[in-house]
Amino acid sequence: MTAKNMNDIVSLCKRRGFVFAGSEIYGGLANSWDYGHYGTLLKNNIASLWWKTFVQMRDDMVGLDSAIITNPKVWEASGHVSNFNDPLVDCKVCKQRFRGDKLLEDKIGIEQAVLIPFEQVGQKLNELKVVCPNCGKCDWTEARKFNLLFETHIGVIADDKSIAYLRGETAQGIFINFKNILQTTRKKLPFGIAQIGKAFRNEITPGNFTFRTREFELMEIEYFIKPPQNEEQWRKIFEQWQVTIKEFFSQNLGLSDKNMRWRRHDDNERSFYSKDTYDVEYSYPSMGWAELQGFAYRTDYDLKQHIKYSGADLTYVDENNNKFVPHCIEPAFGLTRTVLAVICEAYHQEETKPGETRIVMKFKPEIAPIKVAVFPLLKNKPELVAKAKEIYDSLKPFWMCEFDDNGNVGKRYRRQDEIGTPFCITVDFDTLKNDDVTVRDRDSMQQERIGISQLINYLKNKIG
Ligand code: GAP
DSSP states (O other), rough: OOOOOOOOHHHHHHHSSSEEEGGGGTTTTTTOOEHHHHHHHHHHHHHHHHHHIIIIIITTTEEOOSSSEEHHHHHHHTTTHHHHHEEEEETTTTEEEEEHHHHHHHOOHHHHHHHTTTGGGGHHHHHOOOOOTTTTTBBBBEEEOOOOOOOOOOOOOOOOGGGGEEEEEEHHHHTHHHHHHHHOOOOOEEEEEEEEEEOOOOOOOOOOTTBBSSSEEEEEEEEEOOOSSSSSHHHHHHHHHHHHHHHHIIIIIIIGGGGGGEEEOTTSSSSSSSEEEEEEEEETTEEEEEEEEEEEEEEEEHHHHHHHHHOOOEEEEEOOOOOEEEEEEEEEEEEHHEEEEEHHHEEEEEEEEEEEEEEEEEOOTTTTTTTTTEEEEEEOOHHHHHHHHEEEEEEETSSSSEOOSSSHHHHHHHHHHHOOOOOOEOOHHHHHHHEEEEEEETOOOOEEEEEEEEGHHHHHHHHH
């Protein structure tokens, strides 16, 4: 098997309709991406599986879908207006701007880079002779704070009073609805609130395909607990979540253990709201280890801030009539970034026989965009086409299927391999005699004959 390379993955994604460059016919828009048919199906499947795992299958979780544009006070209260900053440095020679912390990370590794305080970032870049990625010179300004919140204006007049922000995380929608949810669902602590949705950050240097974009999707959980009496109490729940998160990535999405690791945030790196933070990192082809998911103990910071700024009562009263502000543990999954990791993991270029290779996307069947493709062996034999259509129609209510009668069967297999379809069914002349079909397995490329009456059960066992 050939080593994976991000350029090959990007080109497959475009060629097969997973991801397209955004606004392409207008010359594009820096780092915006559109999801095509297969990319949309994959993303929706991952989001549905996440929802099923963390909401449907659990008694201690409920859901929410809150607004993207909120009262600007939400972001003042949360601390994002004053603290959600990246260190911006300018190259004095070519005037291009970069995230200083990321340039340091590339030079000395993230473990060392996070130890450097904000105000020393520019100086350190000069000391370490880090060159500008654009012009190759080394002459950096001091770092300046650059706020990541996306501003917008409500109404027709763009003045200071009409400023609002597109949400920088979905989490705040959860905190500001805490009381509504508590009252309507009557959940008891500990319980969590889950939300999937878009978030926006004015990233200084987006890049690496869909890894860092200005518009992306999050799948966030705020898991509320009683204020812990000691560290052991919250650590226990925190560690249980770490196991659950890792299981979701490996068992549900098929990411391999060798490509994942936990990395703890250092004091300098940790967000302003967190007491302890870990990232799940993934080893992305051509990029190396980088964040896949964030996981933080946010304490009672957010609810307390919203109590302070809004005056609302966001407390909880327990069975003994004790009134308190719950604490919260936050697994924050990036949906679009998870899609990227899943695509990278699934991508395989392998030799089928000497001198012949294939690209195959080995998605777990549960999340594969298309589950089954149905082919008539020959396009110009109406009886084969009619039988194949009949089988295709019988499977469509259960799974996303494709009918394909274009080109020879070998070519159709290659196309389905690149889309990641786990099963291809071919209708041939024996089908008309014996009422059975050939089912070809994507990964092993083995074929077996299955009776048409058994087909749905056979596929249900394999796909779920
Ligand atoms: N509420 C906490 C929070 O938002 P975060 O670590 O800033 O935490 C969570 O973000 C996850 O969102 C990240 O682990 C990553 O998967 C994804 N993410 C963050 N910024 C992103 C960006 N610019 N583009 C794509 N995904 C991003």
